[in-house]
Amino acid sequence: MDMFNAGGPEVSIRSLKKDSMKFVLSNCDLSVANALRRVMIAEVPTMAIDMVEIESNTTVLTDEFIAHRLGMIPLTSFDVDRIQYTRDCTCTLYCPNCSVELTLHVKVNVDIDEMNDATIDKTRHVTSIDLISSDESVKPVTDDKAHPILIVKMRPGQELKLKCIAKKGVAKEHAKWSPVYGVAFEYDPYNKLRHSHYWIEESVESEWFVSPNAQEETPPDPNEPFDYNAKPEKYYMELETSGCMKPEDVVLRAMTIMQDKLGGLQIKLDDEVTGEAQRWGY
Amino acid sequence: MNAPDRFELFVLPDGVKKLTITPDTKIPNAATFKIEKEDHTLANMLRMQLLEDPKVLFAGYKMPHPLDHYFILKVQTTPDTTPAHALGNAITELIQTVGAMKNKFEMDLIRARAFEEAKSNPVGDADDLSSHNVDMDF
Numbered sequence: 001m002d003m004f005n006a007g008g009p010e011v012s013i014r015s016l017k018k019d020s021m022k023f024v025l026s027n028c029d030l031s032v033a034n035a036l037r038r039v040m041i042a043e044v045p046t047m048a049i050d051m052v053e054i055e056s057n058t059t060v061l062t063d064e065f066i067a068h069r070l071g072m073i074p075l076t077s078f079d080v081d082r083i084q085y086t087r088d089c090t091c092t093l094y095c096p097n098c099s100v101e102l103t104l105h106v107k108v109n110v111d112i113d114e115m116n117d118a119t120i121d122k123t124r125h126v127t128s129i130d131l132i133s134s135d136e137s138v139k140p141v142t143d144d145k146a147h148p149i150l151i152v153k154m155r156p157g158q159e160l161k162l163k164c165i166a167k168k169g170v171a172k173e174h175a176k177w178s179p180v181y182g183v184a185f186e187y188d189p190y191n192k193l194r195h196s197h198y199w200i201e202e203s204v205e206s207e208w209f210v211s212p213n214a215q216e217e218t219p220p221d222p223n224e225p226f227d228y229n230a231k232p233e234k235y236y237m238e239l240e241t242s243g244c245m246k247p248e249d250v251v252l253r254a255m256t257i258m259q260d261k262l263g264g265l266q267i268k269l270d271d272e273v274t275g276e277a278q279r280w281g282y
Numbered sequence: 283m284n285a286p287d288r289f290e291l292f293v294l295p296d297g298v299k300k301l302t303i304t305p306d307t308k309i310p311n312a313a314t315f316k317i318e319k320e321d322h323t324l325a326n327m328l329r330m331q332l333l334e335d336p337k338v339l340f341a342g343y344k345m346p347h348p349l350d351h352y353f354i355l356k357v358q359t360t361p362d363t364t365p366a367h368a369l370g371n372a373i374t375e376l377i378q379t380v381g382a383m384k385n386k387f388e389m390d391l392i393r394a395r396a397f398e399e400a401k402s403n404p405v406g407d408a409d410d411l412s413s414h415n416v417d418m419d420f
């Protein structure tokens with residue numbers, strides 16, 4: 001452990017909700033905190049619709065428009081470890097080991113009596129709850145049954161019938177696989193380190209509000225000289241998930257991915273170094 | 283369409299080495315590491331950890347082009363060690379840091395879950411609850 005962060009990192013959870021959490025990470029380098037943020041956003045695998053086979057579409061939206069909207073729907077992914085990536089699978093396109101099938105079939109019938117009654121709303125809202133999954137653990141996120149995700153609005157006589165293939169993936173490939181809607185990350189709320197440069201008319205104090213996280217830090221002393229050796233110490237992290245998995249699981253999975261990333265490199269480095277030694281005959 | 287596959291960003295192709303070491307021909311105790319299919323996430327962590335090592339005289343990284351998915355890491359050390367050894371130490375330190383961070387997170391998670399549960403399932407009378415929860419250090 002280096003001289004600044006002796007004793008290792010500390011974690012203090014400030015709030016834990018169904019799809020969001022706040023915690024304070026301290027006593028570690030900015031690069032580690034930032035790596036955690038980056039891995040949570042882009043490298044934690046989830047499930048998302050990746051292929052759509054449209055059998056019938058007489059709605060006002062085009063096939064590709066609907067396919068794109070379907071891809072964006074968050075799917076519950078707490079059991080994602082059970083599913084393989086298709087590129088690692090023995091199959092060629094998709095199979096039950098690397099995918100989950102979801103189907104949708106909505107047909108709005110024409111009712112002559114209703115058609116002539118202008119007071120009846122004849123618009124059918126096709127939403128994420130119309131998607132029927134073949135797997136109980138992978139289905140559209142529906143924490144709010146009253147407000148599911150709208151896919152398309154239909155009128156009498158129209159039909160939409162399709163089959164979706166959901167696959168495991170990471171947000172490095174497409175943002176639809178990101179488990180988080182946002183990760184907020186703040187440090188040094190008083191800007192003592194001068195990492196931020198505020199645009200001002202006259203003074204920072206009167207023109208910029210201080211973040212609520214500043215309550216946890218000592219205010220700067222105006223007579224104190226600038227400490228050019230100072231490093232950030234506390235990182236105020238906040239994340240909101242899409243509902244695909246618990247926020248604490250996103251953090252834990254991200255940390256495991258960081259460990260695997262480093263561990264994998266350690267092995268490759270050892271291989272290189274011993275290989276080099278053998279080539280030179282030591 | 284001639285767009286490159288997006289998985290090229292993180293899938294190591296067959297026959298490509300994850301890591302290559304090129305000793306510097308002009309600077310003593312210096313080497314360039316090329317790490318494939320990784321980005322700032324790993325590169326910046328390694329650079330910062332290497333700079334904590336008093337035997338490391340120089341450590342810096344760059345991603346030469348946004349369409350190439352690798353980074354290069356240049357390291358120069360004092361004569362009593364090697365860049366590969368310093369990198370090995372840096373990785374070990376980082377694995378320990380992340381491991382400790384994960385343990386601390388898991389430990390505090392138990393406390394936070396108990397707290398959230400106590401909040402959603404209140405037991406006992408109202409007076410007892412208010413005196414119990416308000417003072418809880420969170």
Ligand SMILES: [Zn+2]
Nearest residue numbers: 089091095098
């Ligand atoms: Zn398969």
